[in-house]
Amino acid sequence: MDAWWRAANYLAVGQIYLLDNPLLREPLRREHTKPRLLGHWGTAPGLNFVWAHLNRIIRERDTDTIFVAGPGHGGPAVVASAYLDGTYSETYGDIDKSTDGIRKLFRQFSFPGGIPSHAAPETPGSIHEGGELGYALSHAYGAAFDNPNLLVATVVGDGEAETGPLATSWHSNKFIDPERDGVVLPILHLNGYKIANPTVLSRIPEQELCELMRGYGHTPYVVSGGFDSEDPRDVHERMAATLDDIIDHIAQIKAAAAAGTLEGRPAWPMLILRTPKGWTGPQVVDGHPVENNWRSHQVPLASVRDTEEHVQQLHDWMASYRPEELFDASGAPREIATALAPEGDRRMSANPVTNGGLLRSPLRLPDFRDYAVDVPNPGETTSSATGALGEWLRDVVRDNPDNFRIFGADVTASNRLSAVFDVTDKQWDAGFLPIDSDNHLARAGRVMEMLSEHQCQGWLEGYLLTGRHGMFNSYEAFIHIVDSMFNQHAKWLEGSTTIPWRRPMSSLNYLLSSHVWRQDHNGASHQDPGFLDLVMNKKPDVVRAYLPCDANTLIATYDHCLRSVDKINVVIAGKHPENNWLDMPDAIEHCTRGIGLFDWAGTEVVGQEPDVVLACAGDVPTLETLAAAQILRERIPELRVRVVNVIDLMRLHSESEHPHGLSDAEYDALFTTDKPVIFAHHGYPWLIHRLTYKRAGHANLHVRGYKDEGTTTTPFDMVMMNDLDRYHLVIDVLERVPGLMSRHAAFWQEMQDTRLHAQQYTREHGEDMPEVADWKWISV
Amino acid sequence: MDAWWRAANYLAVGQIYLLDNPLLREPLRREHTKPRLLGHWGTAPGLNFVWAHLNRIIRERDTDTIFVAGPGHGGPAVVASAYLDGTYSETYGDIDKSTDGIRKLFRQFSFPGGIPSHAAPETPGSIHEGGELGYALSHAYGAAFDNPNLLVATVVGDGEAETGPLATSWHSNKFIDPERDGVVLPILHLNGYKIANPTVLSRIPEQELCELMRGYGHTPYVVSGGFDSEDPRDVHERMAATLDDIIDHIAQIKAAAAAGTLEGRPAWPMLILRTPKGWTGPQVVDGHPVENNWRSHQVPLASVRDTEEHVQQLHDWMASYRPEELFDASGAPREIATALAPEGDRRMSANPVTNGGLLRSPLRLPDFRDYAVDVPNPGETTSSATGALGEWLRDVVRDNPDNFRIFGADVTASNRLSAVFDVTDKQWDAGFLPIDSDNHLARAGRVMEMLSEHQCQGWLEGYLLTGRHGMFNSYEAFIHIVDSMFNQHAKWLEGSTTIPWRRPMSSLNYLLSSHVWRQDHNGASHQDPGFLDLVMNKKPDVVRAYLPCDANTLIATYDHCLRSVDKINVVIAGKHPENNWLDMPDAIEHCTRGIGLFDWAGTEVVGQEPDVVLACAGDVPTLETLAAAQILRERIPELRVRVVNVIDLMRLHSESEHPHGLSDAEYDALFTTDKPVIFAHHGYPWLIHRLTYKRAGHANLHVRGYKDEGTTTTPFDMVMMNDLDRYHLVIDVLERVPGLMSRHAAFWQEMQDTRLHAQQYTREHGEDMPEVADWKWISV
Ligand SMILES: Cc1ncc(C[n+]2csc(CCOP(=O)(O)OP(=O)(O)O)c2C)c(N)n1
């Protein structure tokens, strides 16, 4: 045990400091060290300690275990462990078990062209980056769902534990099914410090901390040691004994669950591990305490290139691990250092669960065409788009009972996906009442709802990263709560897709409903379509944004998304009954193109250029655009109007910038190079400019969209407040098509007056005027 | 007590349903009800219950109290209370105490042209919107800091309690000074349900919940009642008795703190209030249970316009509050209903703390010119920009000991603001060790650090909303964690600045450092400059973004920010020693303009147009641009290069879109209308296109910036990975200035080779090649 740990610590320190002389076979000199010392030492000994002890458990009990390193900044530790158990050399052949291999291992760390300083997609055995703290337990639980035999050992930094997402993720234990899901073992690592401060949880009385953990529903176990120069071997002993107790306790719960004798929710064990930050590192550097202090967080000896003293201290530190005992003459780790490693796939670095694509099998998807809503003619019927999707999702759930889950923050019903509750329940183990038969709650179910967008996102990520499928439905505005998690997942994909041994994983699918234009009970706080702007910042290879215009296009889009891999698909759709425009065959064609003419809606003459293009993206903009087209058709029949609808926003990108981008020729064909284009967009208007600024016709493009005007009001008042309404689109056409205004000034004024009238009507009646509320499309 | 509560409940229901017949003086008919029924009933009786009881406490003890409604969706409740205590009519004269006033009160709610459905800036007494759940306690603690006599009674929904930000905000009690700060009384409202699900905290055993609260460091008090038709008067009695105990307990702690006899951290009281959701509402509607069920969340009787049955049920429900007892013939609330209201400013709706601008006084700001770094010539000296700012901030802290705080998630030292610790400490009450003298921790201090960006943001918002000043320093990438909070605060400002009685409040100031270009210890996860893109979506009136190019411009910018009101100022600056370009007089001029020529860096000839414009925004882009200008000056001396630097990004906007926008004439003068512009930008390049797409010269604008290429590597490798490096900028010039390429093909190739060489150098040596690392600006 201790030998493994010493070896892992040695390898961690070596990665941070050494370019050469990796095994100290000659006296350490400044030039052996790296010119830029980058990395985090403080957390490494703790991570290595836990890893070593888990290895013993795995060997003794053959448990299927993976490791989640909350303090993923301890990259050197997880890499060291993967090296010791052999996975690293198997994955990266040139980092072999030799002095030269170790030299390369050291050199590449945080080195240009090498590997990042954190656990990363490059790290075998990792599903968790840990760069942005807060998501360790959510990822862990996501991995545990539907993996009944898996143990997810999860180190939570005591600093990380202060973040909001982590603080609520303890409650995940009320959402896990002891029978059909795996087990998460949280290991709260109280090393006492974060970057430059002590941590809250390390400073409150242990009694209070245990109450907190019991209040979170856990049974806390405590191991504390390594302080005041306590011999680590004593701590090993206590740790081993406690871990045995914990694993026994878990086994009891699992056995009871399997036997059906489990009463109520189990108080799952968790471990509080209190050891010094930077344990076994330098005690004092330049007169400052380092071990058991925040000063050990990054690189304790910052001047090894500059002072002999630091070089000497580094040498003594590394030598204290007795490398000569740990590595043989050729540099290969000796049996004593590696004996603890489990076999094959049981190694935490090699567990296939951590490379989910290996295990992933495609979903069984019912033929979505069977779920088409009936559309005899455009606009003749209405449907709730998400409601219609729900019918198909119901059968997706039914046909994939153990590898597909739907996540939502208490809004799955509000977003009208309730059809799924015909075949499944919301998984819940926080306590049941008789009335819950009415609430679709059960200990096992495919829908996961907790009022935390962070949890939904984190759980889903963990679930996908371990080879399964899922989707997250949210209110559009509140998806910003996980902006940063989206960013991090996108970065993971940007990285993992370039790593050959990482196999493709299921895409992360969003369904954003209750969107900016239809808020009913809520006002400005619930209105924000800006997530799209964030999404567009990520690399084109990994992000997709879809704005289906009606029910059938939503269903066709979602079928595509659930089949895709290595993407983040953002789909925005309404939940209220709205017009259906396309029957399923047309919807399929339209979605496949991602953009196209609604020739049934325009007044073009074959062979001639249109006078104006009305473009639209999103359900409400499509409605307003078609209503505007209809007004124009009635009032200025000679005007040649083209209607273009966009489902796949990425089509607007240049071919060179996004794989879905239209060629300039295609774009010009659709939008013309010189005619006015009035573009009604679901989100902030600038996004469309940003996508099209290089296009020939850009100077003629005039975009309407949300400009942050909102409150609790009627649907049509909302679009009017943002100048996206049909009357304003008509006004835009009149003002932009050369010569039109002067010929139709009275009509222009009428449109202005109609807007005023529509507004006044809402003020008087509290609802939209009938000609808007009851508007119907009349076929050309 | 009960009469107030009945009146408040009556007024809440009336707001949701009634257009007319507000006091049921005639039989209720369908046309008296609203065509669109919008709002949230379920939470209202609980909010009203708490409000009523707090009124009694305030009257009896004259406590200075404000109310934070976590479930701010219960707008009807807080509005009803403000109406009953008279504030509403004082604020909005036409909503007077008469039948007609009540009719207007009812009608305006969630009605076009009326007020939003949530607590909002329009709501007297509110500093908290509650639309996006999670921030109630953070806001409450922010209000409590430096308000030693204030009691912030804060209702936390049991649903809200599941969010991450709320789950960690309980720990705020370890960051409050019992002597110099006020008291937050958390009231966890277990009404059992959220939108469509039970809540976790209402379903775990009460024993477990109390352990959780004790683990969070609180003393839980429990009041439970109203179930199985219990007479509310019995619950009133228990609530009153318990609240008395709580207030006594708080008074004891405060007295001990004042006397200096407080030992350790007090276990502040908190209240667990368990009452039915939708208490006193309909029991059963259409066969479904409603009271004590999630079905009471929004509008329990959805068909009052359509079915007689629902109208009758609504009538019975409203009549059950016995309005005839509560309102007199003229419609004015009778004494029995309003007697509980405190006097004047003691009313929670009228407390000036909730309209912070009333109390705000400007900061005492030391003359920032005295903190200038010495810049004899451009590029001659180097400084850490944030380090230099820290010196000035130190004295800002010193001179404003009770109304200015600095917030940061464990990164204030990392961001190099440590100078402030010469005069203050980090406020902390989680437990002290002898070593903490070294840690700048104390029970009172002006720096607030917890590893939660949510807490930093929420605390700061609460602090500002109650009339004080502050700033939040963060790693640039992790500010995305609070994207959504930023959005909500911007929306609050968008609203509050249009409300005449809301007085201007201090701006929310960000300082984003450890930015994308200089990450050292961390890699891709820490690299993301996309916050700017989000910021630009909000209304121009409230957002500002500054990219100072060096230390003096940062100091000058921050002085401006700390003086401003009603804005969100985003300032991005480096922490590492970098070149100083401008002495303070120049910096002041440059910052005042926000954009300008670096005439000392260009090679223009007076009276002639330049051949190319090199523009830059941000410290690293400025460095690379100047290095490129220097190369061009040496190698193609005849090329007329203009260098333009942007500090205030909003200057690029059109005049019509942002108050800071340059006129087209000004823009054209700086950037020309037809010359190539190579723009090196700190963030994602599209932002610059988005800001400038309407400008004449836009077609010639070529932007370099971050394109999501990153890892742990050297500074220059980072800029090269994103084509922002000096050599690439030179290449861009060669490729864009007509005719230049063909004349300088060898030079072009040399630049390509130099990039390769620079890259290889890092791979070999682990640091940047000397000609880059040691580069110096040579004056023209
Ligand atoms: C959300 C977030 N905020 C800030 C940081 C910067 N940061 C990196 S490590 C660290 C301290 C972590 O402390 P802890 O979780 O206790 O881990 P340890 O290194 O002590 O094991 C911080 C604040 C971060 N990574 N993520």
Ligand SMILES: Cc1ncc(C[n+]2csc(CCOP(=O)(O)OP(=O)(O)O)c2C)c(N)n1
């Ligand atoms: C962050 C966030 N996610 C989702 C919602 C949608 N939402 C509005 S109210 C609500 C339930 C709130 O329940 P609770 O806090 O218990 O308040 P109650 O109405 O029961 O008093 C939800 C999920 C929201 N407002 N904020």
Ligand SMILES: [Mg+2]
């Ligand atoms: Mg720690």
Ligand SMILES: [Mg+2]
């Ligand atoms: Mg509730």
